[in-house]
Amino acid sequence: xxxxxxxxxSLFKKDLLxxxxxxxxxxxxxxxxxxxxxxxxxxxxxxxxxxWKGLFWMIQLFICVNAVAKSFLQEGRGRLLxxxxxxxARDFILSKLLFNALLMLLMSLVSLFLFxxxxxxxxxxxxxxxxxxxxxGVSLSLVFTFLAAIAARAQQSAALMAxxxxxxxxxxxxxxxxxxxxxxxxxxxxxxxxxxxxxxGLDLMIVALxxxxxxxxxxx
Amino acid sequence: MLRQNWWKILCVILLIYTxxxxxxxxxxAKPILNETIRNYYFHIAMWFxxxxxxxxxxxxxxxxxxxxxxxxxxxxxxxAKTGIVYGVLGLTTGSVWAxxxxxxxxxxxxxxxxxxxxxxxxxxxxxxRNSMTDVDKRARIGAVYNIFAFxxxxxxxxxxxxxxxxxxxxxxxxxxxxxxxxIRMVFWPGALPGWALLxxxxxxxxxxxxxxxxxxLH
Numbered sequence: 001x002x003x004x005x006x007x008x009x010s011l012f013k014k015d016l017l018x019x020x021x022x023x024x025x026x027x028x029x030x031x032x033x034x035x036x037x038x039x040x041x042x043x044x045x046x047x048x049x050x051x052w053k054g055l056f057w058m059i060q061l062f063i064c065v066n067a068v069a070k071s072f073l074q075e076g077r078g079r080l081l082x083x084x085x086x087x088x089a090r091d092f093i094l095s096k097l098l099f100n101a102l103l104m105l106l107m108s109l110v111s112l113f114l115f116x117x118x119x120x121x122x123x124x125x126x127x128x129x130x131x132x133x134x135x136x137g138v139s140l141s142l143v144f145t146f147l148a149a150i151a152a153r154a155q156q157s158a159a160l161m162a163x164x165x166x167x168x169x170x171x172x173x174x175x176x177x178x179x180x181x182x183x184x185x186x187x188x189x190x191x192x193x194x195x196x197x198x199x200x201g202l203d204l205m206i207v208a209l210x211x212x213x214x215x216x217x218x219x220x
Numbered sequence: 221m222l223r224q225n226w227w228k229i230l231c232v233i234l235l236i237y238t239x240x241x242x243x244x245x246x247x248x249a250k251p252i253l254n255e256t257i258r259n260y261y262f263h264i265a266m267w268f269x270x271x272x273x274x275x276x277x278x279x280x281x282x283x284x285x286x287x288x289x290x291x292x293x294x295x296x297x298x299x300a301k302t303g304i305v306y307g308v309l310g311l312t313t314g315s316v317w318a319x320x321x322x323x324x325x326x327x328x329x330x331x332x333x334x335x336x337x338x339x340x341x342x343x344x345x346x347x348x349r350n351s352m353t354d355v356d357k358r359a360r361i362g363a364v365y366n367i368f369a370f371x372x373x374x375x376x377x378x379x380x381x382x383x384x385x386x387x388x389x390x391x392x393x394x395x396x397x398x399x400x401x402x403i404r405m406v407f408w409p410g411a412l413p414g415w416a417l418l419x420x421x422x423x424x425x426x427x428x429x430x431x432x433x434x435x436x437l438h
Contacts, residue, residue, distance in 0.1 A: 143372070146368060150348070150361060150364065150365055150368075153357070153361055154348065154351050154352050154357075154361055155352075160347075160348070160351060163344055163347055163348075164344050164347075164348055164365065166340075167337055167340035167341045167343075167344050168341055168344070168369055168372055168373070170333075170337045170340075171334070171337060171372070171373065171377065171380060172372075174333070174380055175379075175380065178380075198379065202375070205371065205375070206372070209367070209368055209371055213364045213367060213368060216285050216360060216363070216364050217360070217361065217364050219360070
């Protein structure tokens with residue numbers, strides 16, 4: 001297990017270094033976030049709570065597709081073979097999940113900040129919504145990382161990822177939307193803890209599935 | 221394969237029983253529902269059978285990944301296709317029924333949404349398979365997606381209706397109907413196994429067709 005963590009860490013560090021040097025995904029997605037939210041601001045002004053919440057999660061979805069799509073498509077066939085020979089399939093997928101989760105966590109916080117800046121702040125409980133958007137971003141990134149792996153193996157573009165992912169993510173988005181309603185109402189409501197636990201449990205299941213299923217994807 | 225005939229005869233008998241007892245048998249008189257309660261034998265049975273067919277497809281996908289036997293991939297694909305047909309029928313029977321009882325063919329009920337999501341996911345499974353030409357790769361990646369999608373979909377389908385109010389009978393103060401003895405006597409021994417056997421029958425025919433067309437290609 002000690003060896004495995006070292007592999008995951010070095011693969012993760014590789015992705016991070018590439019990111020720091022190229023600065024392509026980060027600034028690309030950042031620009032995407034900023035311009036989308038600015039367009040929303042131009043067309044909507046300051047919408048009311050329900051619209052704000054719906055827009056927020058939809059924008060998260062599109063940010064996630066854009067941020068995660070690159071993670072497998074950037075690796076050529078030869079490089080995948082090289083990773084396969086030095087590390088295992090499980091280490092590889094875990095490092096990708098970790099990297100994308102962190103990227104998406106950052107992006108969620110940035111877009112939450114921009115949302116409150118431009119579209120107004122209808123939040124009654126900002127702290128719980130902050131928690132929820134972080135968790136939501138991580139869950140979205142986990143699902144789409146695995147789907148990016150599938151789409152990359154099918155040698156298809158990001159379009160296939162969206163086709164596969166959008167129906168699959170609807171239940172989770174409904175859960176997140178339902179949970180975030182709590183953060184918008186003045187009345188203190190219970191049930192946030194169990195919702196968060198439910199979403200976190202779903203995330204754990206996705207990670208477990210990715211660990212079990214990814215080796216099958218990898219084999220050629 | 222199930223090459224005997226007895227279960228096909230049993231399927232026809234059970235479905236005849238379902239239609240005769242379902243349309244002529246006694247049903248409890250409930251407010252709002254009235255005689256539309258008979259849709260229980262068709263609409264609910266469709267959902268049960270869709271679930272059974274998708275679970276069977278999942279089992280064959282797992283079997284494929286374990287053995288790499290090409291036949292299991294055909295099984296998984298054809299069970300998923302029949303499941304989609306049952307899902308569409310369940311949605312249509314439910315929507316027609318809702319048009320008369322809820323006064324709207326569509327009302328964003330959580331169960332309706334769950335059904336649509338399930339159908340979209342399995343249609344995406346078909347799209348994914350068609351995007352690849354290599355037979356082995358298609359089978360393997362399709363199986364992985366099938367397992368992942370099933371594991372993502374069904375927990376949430378079972379959880380969300382419990383968090384949100386539903387218009388369906390049995391939810392949020394609406395009268396439940398599965399408690400009635402006449403309905404149970406038609407549904408459990410008649411409608412459910414009858415429709416399930418019909419689904420398996422359709423699927424086995426399609427599997428045989430698929431295998432024959434592949435043999436002709438070789």
